[in-house]
Amino acid sequence: MSGLRLFNVATGGAVEIVAHTAVRERHLQELVETNMEALLGVRFLASEYSTGPRHGGRIDTLGIDENGSPVIVEYKRGRDAGVIPQGLFYLSWLADHRAEFQLLVRERLGATAAAQVLWSTPRLICVAESFTRYDVHAVREIQRNIDLVRYHYFGHELLALEPVVSVTSSARERRAVSRMEPAVTLLPGPRVADGPLDEIRSVLDDVLVSLGDDVTQVERKQYLAYRRLKNFACVGRAQQRQVVVYLKVDPGTVDLVPGFTRDVREIGHHGTGALEVRLRSEKDVERAGDLFRLSYEAA
Known part of the structure; x- marks a missing residue:
């Protein structure tokens, strides 16, 4: 967890608003999906997208960013070392299913957006309560397009997103x-x-x-x-x-x-x-x- 502390000073005093994790991982996912462009600069395509019987998984969120790059978003309520390998697995699936992804873009956003998909820079965004220094080191060594984003809830009305590290393959x-x-x-x-x-x-x-x-x-x-x-x-x-x-x-x-x-x-x-x-x-x-x-x- 970061060292960020938030205080309410509206009454002249300083009352700390304590940070906490999401009650449910799904709640965090739904909030981000509803506000993806404002929070991540990503247009929403699909939630809990099935990778089929062969791969046997479900991608938390599929989207496309403002540069046309395909985006996979994976969420963890707390700290989970498995979120990065899981996301990399789905990136590999995405590389093998370009036509399926472009069809999804065409259905949701139209033919123009589908024709402008930038396949050179597919991205993985991992949103979690915290990451270890080993996670950060691994992402820098992997040489893929990965963003680690730390989240905090403050009270019932405030959500903070803190980029931990952003890496592009080139x-x-x-x-x-x-x-x-x-x-x-x-x-x-x-x-x-x-x-x-x-x-x-x-x-x-x-x-x-x-x-x-x-x-x-x-x-x-x-x-x-x-x-x-x-x-x-x-x-x-x-x-x-x-x-x-x-x-x-x-x-x-x-x-x-x-x-x-x-x-x-x-x-x-x-x-x-x-x-x-x-x-x-x-x-x-x-x-x-x-x-x-x-x-x-x-x-």
Whole structure:
């Protein structure tokens, strides 16, 4: 259990709200499934999904995240070392049943979503009351796309989700490349022969990755996403004279600057985020630092 302590100070005093586990594992599962997009950035597909007589199991929750990656969510009311091996077993099942999963996506979310499933980065999210240091070490060594998330109930009305570790299968390689070569190699699309833009991308990558140890990257054809549990920055395909980033920041809470920041809530764009930031120099990256942190903290 984490060291987080929560106090009610509404009356001027400080009354601690004691953390506790779910009364039933199913209650936790139902709560998360009902609010998956808000809590995990994942669209719900199915609950207690049968893997058939051959595999003889039931996946707690199936979903698809905002980048199109298939997601398996497994829950444990307390601490259970078996949750990670169980989830890995289901990831292997998923790899062998792509057509079945895409049919499910088509039925629930439509043909467009089914055509955009990103099979290079299927994810396992384990939600439990606590994890051991051995769990964390194992996840980092396994080299699969795994998120360990610790939950706490506080009283009857508050639920806290705390990312413990997030790992992507190619995170180490991608970050190593970013330190050795211009960051344009991380972005989709053809290379643009523009030294200043290369430098902007390199500085931007350093800034976004350094926001926290839980930052991972997911590459799509149209953008490169930086995420925790959810995306917090999507760097778009290279443009002629600028680098465009979309952030999970409410445009109504910031002073928009023409040519630098823009509200794109009603404007179609690739990636996720309602605030567009246009970077034309390294100074612009520094100028947007507070916006990057706000988006990271909200993810």
